[in-house]
Amino acid sequence: MFGATVADSTAPAHDHSVAARAVDLRKVYGEGDAAVAALDGVSVNFAAGEFTAVMGPSGSGKSTLMHCLAALDTATSGQVFLGDTEITRLDDKRLTTLRRDKIGFVFQAYNLVPTLTAQENIELPLAIAGRKPDQAWFDTVIDTVDLRSRLSHRPNELSGGQQQRVACARALVSSPDIVFADEPTGNLDSAASGEVLSFLRRSVDEHHQTIVMVTHDPIAAAYTDRVVFLDDGRVVDEIREPTADRVLEQMKMLSSGAVAGTPAEG
Amino acid sequence: MLRLTVRNLLARKLRLALSGFAIVLGVAFVAGSFIFTDAMSGAFSGIIKGTTADVEVAPKGANDFDSLQDRRTVPAEIVDKLAGLTEAESVHPYNQQQGVYVIDPNGDLVGGSGPPGLAFNYSDTVAITGEPILSLTEGELPSGTGEIALEESTAERAGYHIGDEVELVTAGRNPTMTATLTGLMRFGSAGGLGGATLVLFDTQAMQELFFNGEDVYSGISLTAAEGVSQEELRDAAQPLLPPGVRARTGDDAAAANEAGIEEILGFINTFLLVFAGVSLVVGTFLIINTFSILVAQRSRELALLRALGASRRQVNRSVLAEALAVGLLGSTIGIAVGYLLALGLKALFAFFGLDLSGASFPITLRTVLVSYAVGLVVTMIAAYLPARRAARIAPVAAMRDDVALPESSLRRRLIVGAVMVVAGVGLMVLGFAGEGESGLALIGAGMLAILIGVALMSPVLGRPLIHGLGAIYRRVFGTVGSLATENSLRNPRRTAATASALMIGLTLVALMSILGQSASASTDKAIRESLTSEYVVSNVVGAPFSPKIAEQIRELPQVETVAQFRTAQAEVDGSFAFVGAVDPNGFAEAFDLPIPGAVTAVFRPGTVLVEASTAEQGGYEVGDTIPLELQGGTVKLELTATYPPGALPANYLVTPDTLIKGGLEPLDSMLFITKAPGAADADLRSAVDKITSQIPTVTLKDPQEFAAEQKEQINLFLYLIYALLGLAVIIAVLGIVNTLALSVIERTREVGLLRAVGLSRRQLRRMVRLESVAIAVLGAVLGVLMGIAFGVALQRAIADQGIDVLSIPWLRLAVFVVLAALVGVLAAVLPARRAARLNVLRAITTE
Numbered sequence A: 001m002f003g004a005t006v007a008d009s010t011a012p013a014h015d016h017s018v019a020a021r022a023v024d025l026r027k028v029y030g031e032g033d034a035a036v037a038a039l040d041g042v043s044v045n046f047a048a049g050e051f052t053a054v055m056g057p058s059g060s061g062k063s064t065l066m067h068c069l070a071a072l073d074t075a076t077s078g079q080v081f082l083g084d085t086e087i088t089r090l091d092d093k094r095l096t097t098l099r100r101d102k103i104g105f106v107f108q109a110y111n112l113v114p115t116l117t118a119q120e121n122i123e124l125p126l127a128i129a130g131r132k133p134d135q136a137w138f139d140t141v142i143d144t145v146d147l148r149s150r151l152s153h154r155p156n157e158l159s160g161g162q163q164q165r166v167a168c169a170r171a172l173v174s175s176p177d178i179v180f181a182d183e184p185t186g187n188l189d190s191a192a193s194g195e196v197l198s199f200l201r202r203s204v205d206e207h208h209q210t211i212v213m214v215t216h217d218p219i220a221a222a223y224t225d226r227v228v229f230l231d232d233g234r235v236v237d238e239i240r241e242p243t244a245d246r247v248l249e250q251m252k253m254l255s256s257g258a259v260a261g262t263p264a265e266g
Numbered sequence B: 001m002l003r004l005t006v007r008n009l010l011a012r013k014l015r016l017a018l019s020g021f022a023i024v025l026g027v028a029f030v031a032g033s034f035i036f037t038d039a040m041s042g043a044f045s046g047i048i049k050g051t052t053a054d055v056e057v058a059p060k061g062a063n064d065f066d067s068l069q070d071r072r073t074v075p076a077e078i079v080d081k082l083a084g085l086t087e088a089e090s091v092h093p094y095n096q097q098q099g100v101y102v103i104d105p106n107g108d109l110v111g112g113s114g115p116p117g118l119a120f121n122y123s124d125t126v127a128i129t130g131e132p133i134l135s136l137t138e139g140e141l142p143s144g145t146g147e148i149a150l151e152e153s154t155a156e157r158a159g160y161h162i163g164d165e166v167e168l169v170t171a172g173r174n175p176t177m178t179a180t181l182t183g184l185m186r187f188g189s190a191g192g193l194g195g196a197t198l199v200l201f202d203t204q205a206m207q208e209l210f211f212n213g214e215d216v217y218s219g220i221s222l223t224a225a226e227g228v229s230q231e232e233l234r235d236a237a238q239p240l241l242p243p244g245v246r247a248r249t250g251d252d253a254a255a256a257n258e259a260g261i262e263e264i265l266g267f268i269n270t271f272l273l274v275f276a277g278v279s280l281v282v283g284t285f286l287i288i289n290t291f292s293i294l295v296a297q298r299s300r301e302l303a304l305l306r307a308l309g310a311s312r313r314q315v316n317r318s319v320l321a322e323a324l325a326v327g328l329l330g331s332t333i334g335i336a337v338g339y340l341l342a343l344g345l346k347a348l349f350a351f352f353g354l355d356l357s358g359a360s361f362p363i364t365l366r367t368v369l370v371s372y373a374v375g376l377v378v379t380m381i382a383a384y385l386p387a388r389r390a391a392r393i394a395p396v397a398a399m400r401d402d403v404a405l406p407e408s409s410l411r412r413r414l415i416v417g418a419v420m421v422v423a424g425v426g427l428m429v430l431g432f433a434g435e436g437e438s439g440l441a442l443i444g445a446g447m448l449a450i451l452i453g454v455a456l457m458s459p460v461l462g463r464p465l466i467h468g469l470g471a472i473y474r475r476v477f478g479t480v481g482s483l484a485t486e487n488s489l490r491n492p493r494r495t496a497a498t499a500s501a502l503m504i505g506l507t508l509v510a511l512m513s514i515l516g517q518s519a520s521a522s523t524d525k526a527i528r529e530s531l532t533s534e535y536v537v538s539n540v541v542g543a544p545f546s547p548k549i550a551e552q553i554r555e556l557p558q559v560e561t562v563a564q565f566r567t568a569q570a571e572v573d574g575s576f577a578f579v580g581a582v583d584p585n586g587f588a589e590a591f592d593l594p595i596p597g598a599v600t601a602v603f604r605p606g607t608v609l610v611e612a613s614t615a616e617q618g619g620y621e622v623g624d625t626i627p628l629e630l631q632g633g634t635v636k637l638e639l640t641a642t643y644p645p646g647a648l649p650a651n652y653l654v655t656p657d658t659l660i661k662g663g664l665e666p667l668d669s670m671l672f673i674t675k676a677p678g679a680a681d682a683d684l685r686s687a688v689d690k691i692t693s694q695i696p697t698v699t700l701k702d703p704q705e706f707a708a709e710q711k712e713q714i715n716l717f718l719y720l721i722y723a724l725l726g727l728a729v730i731i732a733v734l735g736i737v738n739t740l741a742l743s744v745i746e747r748t749r750e751v752g753l754l755r756a757v758g759l760s761r762r763q764l765r766r767m768v769r770l771e772s773v774a775i776a777v778l779g780a781v782l783g784v785l786m787g788i789a790f791g792v793a794l795q796r797a798i799a800d801q802g803i804d805v806l807s808i809p810w811l812r813l814a815v816f817v818v819l820a821a822l823v824g825v826l827a828a829v830l831p832a833r834r835a836a837r838l839n840v841l842r843a844i845t846t847e
């Protein structure tokens, strides 16, 4: 019954502007009576060069979706495509390379290796692959996150906002096809959140980066191009060109259960 | 709090099991040493009691456990006199002879050349145990010089059956002989002779073969009549005996012999316990480290307890209670493993000729108590520091994200470590100045203090090493290499403590290698410098052989002179004396003894030459009279010269007549041969070989071959020590496994993050492996350096005792470091696998 309301997100399969795509994705935890469907048939596309927010009540499956899309977890059924590659078929070795070369991550916390400096952390995925960063791009990223003066510091010498910016820089410096961020501003105050979000926004605008971000915060969602709402493991709604007020309104409707049949407006 | 302790124990089963394992191994070594020496003691005590009758009559001092070549006898007429005693039920004269070996059908010596080869006459004497000393189990009693019986295990090892012709090597007039095997005997009730072999003749045959056909006996055993005590029988017998012959009760005789055995067993026990101690010290490091890491990982939880109102003491106690449980469990398992280890030692010593196959291995109350005491004390001491640190965690730490444990500053550690090193050096210096066992104990304590001091300082001392290794890692392994380096640097105390355990093991291994190599080099030098004879005939272990060999060789045309070198054990002023005896004339030809003037000028009957360091220790000077106490009595000798240490394999040198005066049988242990002018070496060799081939253990060699044979003995001993130190090294390796495993658990999220950003499983395993190798190499390098320092110091200190050449086996030491690196690779296998198996998602999402 929800399928109809989100028909437009099950877009054509070979659209080149689609960076990542989930098709009827299901993820079940536990067995028998205790089974919980964290994802219950999610089909969603993420267009290249777009900044998408994923929102929904706690436990609605946002993180699970993110993990499945980012090749960190395997789905129970359904498919995940990254560009044209179906990652649900790949083995651990391939997935590792894929994460290293094609995907960037920012987690809510604990994004950095404590023994490495900020610069070493940023270069980590490249260094693991045995590649040198492209100097011009590295400089661009560093300047965009405004971290040049902090490069030789260890994580424990950086503020939370700085740490998350380092994490963002790390996610971007290898020029991945897509960046996933799971509540990247969850632990930050509003000023630090602003820094991180405007940086993400800029990397989409200026460098056509594709970003998918989970957030709870309507203000954070307002930085994005599109918001996808999840509830109970299903996509229930989406908004384009969101503003904080509209998102907040939508969230209220979702939590009161009134949204169920209401299609998104405009 | 108790419930919490139990929960914690259960929750951390694996980690505690690893530290418990250190206790198990250490306690096992202690328990095993005691069980093994108890078994030996029981076996020998059984042999002694099983061969002693109610009263034993023998020349004073003869036939004791340590009288090897006593040739004094009692005349036959005493036997008749004693037989007249109403107190005696029966009288059994006996003859015994050492150095009678059985050759198996392949021409090899049964039991090798280590354990003694005995010959008795058969008699039906009953021992104080109530059992006959010997009982015929198969066949018939031998009669005449052409027949023998063999003790069962001897026959079995040789593979001889009744009716076979048995070849024997004897120390008597005939170097070899053959006889027909007519019967098999069981010895005592338990059977077995601890590896020795036993041949039985009839009484006349013994006298004919070994006592020049005279009607004399080595001694007489008496059994008491019904209702007569040992003392009554002894008191009745003593008045009938000529001067110098003494009657002893069986209990006294057995006790005297057992005391002699206990001394040697005590030495073996101490020797083993030293290695047990080393294992325990290494184990202590492992436990300290494990508890430190566990406390660090639980610091948040402990802080929460404190915040909820638990007192410091409660927190402290909950950690100590955990240690107590680990100590108890570890000690219990340790005793069981110790039993197995004792069986292992049995196999190891069997390799050196000690056969304990019939012995029982008792776990006595003392063994159990000592094992528990050691296990618990070590665990509690090791857990005390981490427990104290746990108690110091501030309650507010529960609210913080990153809990840093209060740790003593590195500077304080450095100071305490330095103080310990200085104190240790002081102790060693005192030890070198001191004497005997207390001196050794001081040296040992000094070394321990230095090792602990260096271990304390190692977080600082090791840093440049890790940095150096890190530079190599980075170059060779790139990012993975630098991640591994950073990991080993992030917690210098932990890395250093883990490495220190290996350091201690390797220090001792390196030290022993250096001493062994120096001893070999010193042997080479001594032989090169003072042995002027072209050839040596000897037995590997210095077991005496028949002088007939020397007589036969002397008659060869290719031979110019033969010097017969004999040895004996004696006492001078209560300290042990290793005595060499040689004829002055032959000696001057064979040996270039570095003393001023001609040897013959000072060395003649009635004189003694003393090794310089022995003379110095005893305060003897040229002109003094030296009382040399041999079994048959004390011989007073004039000290006429001293010679440098290591020049001779003896610290007293006398003429052969002195040994005969002392009641010793004239048996040779080495022959020094000079070639006749113009004789061809090959001729001489083949001629001498023909003679020595009668005795498989005695061979002809030139000085180089002789030196090689001596060095082989040194190496054999070295391998025994390596084997015993091996356990300490195993514990240290477990320590590395433990630390890595705990670190991997602690860094779960970091590992998850690394995997998430694209580190492959292989790279992750390599990272753990490189960290492990860094720890192992750090320990090995520190250990080898310490070993070199100790080795040089010890060699210098004992230079005047014969080890006067310092020789460092660089290649071998390098091999140790390489082996340690390989061990590091092995130690990382499980932790690395564990890290690689980590579920990425779980790792990054766990709180």
Ligand SMILES: Nc1ncnc2c1ncn2[C@@H]1O[C@H](COP(=O)(O)OP(=O)(O)O)[C@@H](O)[C@H]1O
Binding pocket: A029, A030, A036, A037, A038, A056, A057, A058, A059, A060, A061, A062, A063, A064, A065
């Ligand atoms: N490892 C897991 N085992 C069992 N259930 C899980 C696990 N991870 C998530 N879940 C369940 O799946 C559902 C979705 O979780 P999650 O994706 O983390 O939600 P969100 O990120 O939207 O808060 C929840 O009901 C959660 O309890």
Ligand SMILES: [Mg+2]
Binding pocket: A062, A063, A064
């Ligand atoms: Mg979530």
